Amino acid sequence: MSRETRGAFAIVAGDAxxxxxxxxxxxxxxxxLFSAAAMAFLAVFAVALALATGRLADRWSEELARTSTVRISAPEGQMAAQTEAALKVLRTTEGVKSARALSDTEQRELLEPWFGPDVPVEALPIPRLIEIVETGEGYDPQGLRLRLSAEVPGAVLDDHTRWRRPLVRAAGRLRFLGWVSLALIGGATAAMITLAARAALAANSQVxxxxxxxxxxxxxxxxxxxRRFTLRALTGAAVGAALGVVAILLLPRAQAEGGFLTGLGFQGVHWLWPLAVPPLAALVGYVATRAAALGTLRDLP
Amino acid sequence: MKRRRCKGAAVIELENVAYSYGGGELLSEISLTLQPGSFHFLTGPSGAGKTTLLKLCYGALVPTAGHLSLFETEVRSMTRDDIALARRRIGVVHQDCQFLDHLPVADNIALPLTVSGRDTLEQESNLKELTAWVGLSHRAHAFPPELSGGERQRAALARAVIMSPDVVLADEPTGNVDWEMSLRLLHLLAELNRMGKTIMIATHDLALIRAAKTQVQARVLRISNRRLQLAGADL
Structure with missing residues (x-):
């Protein structure tokens, strides 16, 4: 049995x-106890943040990557013909799974959040939108743009790249920040336990x-x-993690119209993540106290 | 650490040892050999360096010059673990005793067995015997702050010898007790010496040294002007 394994076993088994x-x-x-509980509470939120932003980044990336839009801006008399011509081009384009023009009702629904429910779409000079769903391989946007400009002068292809990239990048950075927060929480926990351990050693110099x-x-x-500090870190973190999970459960449910914040939480097997927080806190406590204790004892005459 | 046990070999040996602290030399050119089964008194005025010399003898201090061997191993070549193991062979009795006040007397006496991982059965049998020997059977479950000065000294002596050490070092063991208790403690130390233990007692109580001479064959050393000298003639 290695020295580390024996040490871990001794921590669990103890010596009365x-x-x-x-x-x-x-x-x-x-x-x-208090710092371990507080840090575990924050750690649960940091994990939830990292996982939620990860999901968001994946969803945005996936959804936006699969769809794109063709916007037809043409005089009223040519709108139908140009729309039909664009659809014809799209149906013969490799990598386009389907293409369809949005109906007036669908376009009205898109404008509703800004202009209200009674907007007279027919009376406004708004462009016609064609929704494109791509195949797994996707199409060549440069080639499609050239074909559309040749055959449908009023068509503009928007493959969402312009605003997809910053969104996905922002979500990725949020996820990164979540993990950085978790690392900082671990570091702060180690620092606090180290200080507490050093204070305990100083207070027990006679012992x-x-x-x-x-x-x-x-x-x-x-x-x-x-052993004492490790068990305290484990107990405090268990309480803090449990409270963190309860707080996450009390957050509003994620809804279609809800923003990012309502999606903060765990899904499926991700609910197991908070279970890892107390053992990790105990590990941090073990390493921090051992280093502090051996360092302090080395410095004592 | 090597644990050679040659009959007749010195258990603690100092050769031209000096110890300085804060720029001043406290001890100088100290040469001393503690043979197995010997009995030494260390005397001298307060502040002469008796406690410092005892601390050197149990590895709590390292000489700034000269050579110090504990059980035939040069102290400078010993690791911290080696020093800890050597202390299990050296029982120490302090004037202020130093107990763990949150533990009962019995647990304090058994502390050397606890830290060395001896099993509970062995601890219990040794403990009963020792508490009876020092007359503390009825105080085994009391806490150290509840003990009188004499009881504390006897508990400290019991703790010092529970591991059956080769050497017992006592620093002013009778400093806080009355004459009757001093003689009782002296009798216990003399009894240990008859069992083959090496004893060194630091004291400024010359009456105690004179009383001891009727019980054991003791060598009396005096620290004067940072140096150690034999001081038997004037006692």
Missing amino acids: QADRVVPPTGFTAWLT ISVLRLVGARDSYIAQAFV
């Missing part, structure tokens, strides 16, 4: 006698002095502190 050599109370106990006097090794003394 070794546990008792360090006094059980002190402000550091509450400090560790350390007695233990050394009777022949305790540094690893034995460190272990007594490490």
